[in-house]
Each structure stands twice: as structure tokens, then as C-alpha cells.
Amino acid sequence: MAQKTKYNMVKEKITEWITSGKVQPGEKIYSENELVKMFGVSRHTIRQAVGDLVHEGWLYREQGAGTFCSNKMLNTKTEPENLSSVRSLSTNGKNIGVITTYISDYIFPNIIKGIESYLTAQGYSLTFACTDNNVEKEKQCLQTMLSRNIDGLIVEPTKSSNYNPNIHYYLELEQNNIPYLMINQFYSQLMPPHIIMNDEHGGFIATEHLINLGHEKIIGLFKTDDLQGVNRMQGFIRAFREHSLPFFPDMVITYSTEDKDSKLMDELQEIFASEKQPTAIVCYNDQLALQVIFMLRELGLSVPQDVSIVGYDDSSLAEATDVKLTSVTHPKMDMGIEAAKWIVAAVENSGSNSYSKVYEPELVVRNSTALLEKSHQ
Structure with a gap:
């Protein structure tokens, strides 16, 4: 419980810096080491808080450069x-x-x-x-x-x-x-x-990577009101066909923009509550992959020991937590x-x-x- 309190404290303080104008859009925030010292919390807590703020659009990362304030506050009324x-x-x-x-x-x-x-x-x-x-x-x-x-x-x-x-x-x-x-x-x-992007090929190489690691019971999570998701799903299915792997029920879970936060996670939890748990998951993007990782932790499962996860877009989120995401480039x-x-x-x-x-x-x-x-x- 104390860990959660520290995590919320870090998130709220950084958000306050942004909303008060202490940190301006495009301006770099403190480094991970500086934040650890400043708040007196673990590196994991900082990574989780910053990762969430990136996910929510308050911050963005540039590889090799650091973490920056986004322009979320600039939308004029x-x-x-x-x-x-x-x-x-x-x-x-x-x-x-x-x-x-x-x-x-x-x-x-x-x-x-x-x-x-x-x-x-x-x-x-x-x-x-x-x-x-x-x-x-x-x-x-x-x-x-x-x-x-x-x-x-x-x-x-x-x-x-x-x-x-x-x-x-x-x-x-x-x-x-x-x-x-x-x-x-x-x-x-x-x-x-x-x-x-050649999203069909992206879905294929993500899935083939897992197949080459010995996984056969792989689930694909795809957003289908955008063509990117439809094409990534096509690549996912092609990988099964080309490797002559059998298809199985619930191997593909689809969702739309409106129901990604509720319907999708509910369906996924039901699958993991059953006896036929998948050993790997291909996610529509890195945002979703992080949500899945947090959900699996709540179920007492570890990544990649219990379940392997592949994201898509190779975004800043791919390295936002202690689990570094295997991801398809964008x-x-x-x-x-x-x-x-x-x-x-x-x-x-x-x-x-x-x-x-x-x-x-x-x-x-x-x-x-x-x-x-x-x-x-």
C-alpha cells in the first residue's frame, strides 16, 4: 500500500509541474536518477509513474535524449x-x-x-x-x-x-x-x-518470433476499426498458416476504440481464468502491451517467465518499465x-x-x- 502511495505522489507532483507551467511543452524533465533522489523512492516506482504519464500523454520520450513535457496543455479553448x-x-x-x-x-x-x-x-x-x-x-x-x-x-x-x-x-x-x-x-x-507501414508484415514478424521461440498457443489482440489493426491481424494469421500451426478458439480478440479499456481486458481475464492459458500474446501496440503486463501482474503472472509479450511501434513505452518490450518498429x-x-x-x-x-x-x-x-x- 505504501508503494502505491509513493507512486501516486510522484505522478501527482510531476503533473503539477506541467499544469502549473513549471515544466513547459518540449522541455526535458529530470532524469530517472534525479527523480529517485528527489522523491526518495525506488527506480521501479519512478519508471511506473513516468511510464503512466507517457501513456496518458503528459510526457513523451526520445531515445537517447530523455523524457519531455508534451503539448497536452496547449489545446486552446x-x-x-x-x-x-x-x-x-x-x-x-x-x-x-x-x-x-x-x-x-x-x-x-x-x-x-x-x-x-x-x-x-x-x-x-x-x-x-x-x-x-x-x-x-x-x-x-x-x-x-x-x-x-x-x-x-x-x-x-x-x-x-x-x-x-x-x-x-x-x-x-x-x-x-x-x-x-x-x-x-x-x-x-x-x-x-x-x-x-507494411502492417501485415509487422504482424507476421511479431508472431513468427514467438513461434520460433516454441510458442504455439499465442493470442492476438487487435483493434479493428483501424486498418492498421486489421492488417496486423492478417499477418498474425499468416504466420500460423505458414508454420502449419493449428488454429484454436479465442486466438484472436478484437476491439474498437470505444471498448479497449473494458471489454478487451474482461475477455482477456476470462481466458487466463480458464485452464487453457496462452503462453504468448501479440498486442496491437505498445500501449496495450503495457496494460496487459499490468493485468498479468495482478493475476500473479510474470513476463516473460509465464507469458511472452510482443508490442508494436517501438515507442518510448517499450522501455518505460522494468520489463522491456519486444516491439515492431514504426x-x-x-x-x-x-x-x-x-x-x-x-x-x-x-x-x-x-x-x-x-x-x-x-x-x-x-x-x-x-x-x-x-x-x-
Whole structure:
């Protein structure tokens, strides 16, 4: 109980630094060693508290550089809640809109940092918006962007595996000769210029890694209202087929944006309460992988001794706790820079609408996965 109190104390104090303005967006916070000394708590408590604040979007990590305050507090209340502006020194009077599903959460600060670093260097101003993966909010964002007479738009699709009712806004952009580029996924109805990951291959290599470690009873957890999750699930299933492994009930658990925190964990707990426990889990992303690790701890299970876990995106969360996640890479900042380069070229040269770039993922192996012990077979 005392440990939990210390953990909450650390979280509340760091959050207070951010909300009071003591730590500004983009500013580095104290190192892990400094925080340990400052609060007089264990390294594990600091890692758990900081990891949670990263997960909640208050902080973000950059490998080799440290932990930084995110721009969670910057969303202006004079606009819709999901819109904020970055007013750079615009030397050419041109403004680029950027719409993502989230802004200050998870891998998005790094994607946005890549976009912003290139565009501001080219003298562009930016307007950011987020949809929270909600189609109605996407509609509001698009309406606002059009009313601001943006010169170009970088957008991450909302609920990309479903039909999108906002298609006509994108067609309006085309009619007005405003170039737009989609990242992470794209609406198949439009076939727009896009920069994406080969998520099917990512799901495959994550699963094959576990199969090569001797695991056969592997569960896949996939978000299916986004195409990324659908494609990762396809790769998961392909790995079973290519290795001639039998399929079994409940090997795939799917969820949507709205029910990831309740329905998914309830289903997973039911499976672990049964006699047929899996020995490994492939997770849709690192955020989910951390939730699963915390749930398994509550059940008295250890990672990787009892269950091996693979995440996806190789985010800062992959190294946020004492269990370091094996995870599939995502280009993050590089994707942001590439998107910014394309949109500038399209704005300045009236570029072609036929463009696609696909990043090939790799697996970063850490200590959340291990050889299956014979006692578990």
C-alpha cells in the first residue's frame, strides 16, 4: 500500500509541474536518477509513474535524449477542443493543416515533431487538430481547416477500416487544388497519396518470433476499426498458416476504440481464468502491451517467465518499465519529415496526386519474450 502511495505522489507532483507551467511543452524533465533522489523512492516506482504519464500523454520520450513535457496543455479553448495552432514565423504566408487521431499521446508527438521541424524550417505555419478517432470530430476538424484556407493538409485517417462519411470534404480539397497526404493509413475509396507501414508484415514478424521461440498457443489482440489493426491481424494469421500451426478458439480478440479499456481486458481475464492459458500474446501496440503486463501482474503472472509479450511501434513505452518490450518498429519522426517534404513539394510545385511510400518494419527484441519452457508446453 505504501508503494502505491509513493507512486501516486510522484505522478501527482510531476503533473503539477506541467499544469502549473513549471515544466513547459518540449522541455526535458529530470532524469530517472534525479527523480529517485528527489522523491526518495525506488527506480521501479519512478519508471511506473513516468511510464503512466507517457501513456496518458503528459510526457513523451526520445531515445537517447530523455523524457519531455508534451503539448497536452496547449489545446486552446477558443477553438474546438480538438484544435490547436502553432504559429511559427511564417516567411511565405502559407499554412499547412495537420490532422491526427491524437496529438499529445503515445507516438504522435514524435510524428508531429518530424512534421513541424521540416515545415517551420521552410517558413510554413501549422494548424494542428486531433479527431480522437471519432468521425464526427474529424468532420469538425476538416470544416475548420477548410475555413482557414490552408494550403495543404497532412491527415491520419479516422476509423480507417470503415466507410468514412467525410469523403466529400477531401473531394472539396481536390476541387480547390489543395494537396493532401494521408499517413499511417488511407481511405481506400479515395486512393490518395499516402505514407504507411507494411502492417501485415509487422504482424507476421511479431508472431513468427514467438513461434520460433516454441510458442504455439499465442493470442492476438487487435483493434479493428483501424486498418492498421486489421492488417496486423492478417499477418498474425499468416504466420500460423505458414508454420502449419493449428488454429484454436479465442486466438484472436478484437476491439474498437470505444471498448479497449473494458471489454478487451474482461475477455482477456476470462481466458487466463480458464485452464487453457496462452503462453504468448501479440498486442496491437505498445500501449496495450503495457496494460496487459499490468493485468498479468495482478493475476500473479510474470513476463516473460509465464507469458511472452510482443508490442508494436517501438515507442518510448517499450522501455518505460522494468520489463522491456519486444516491439515492431514504426518510423515516427521520419514519417513526419517525409510527409512534410511531400506536402511542401506539392504546394510549391502543384505536385502529382499519385504518391505512396511503404515502410518495412523490423522487430526489436528485448526481454518481454523468451523461449517457451518445457513445463508450459
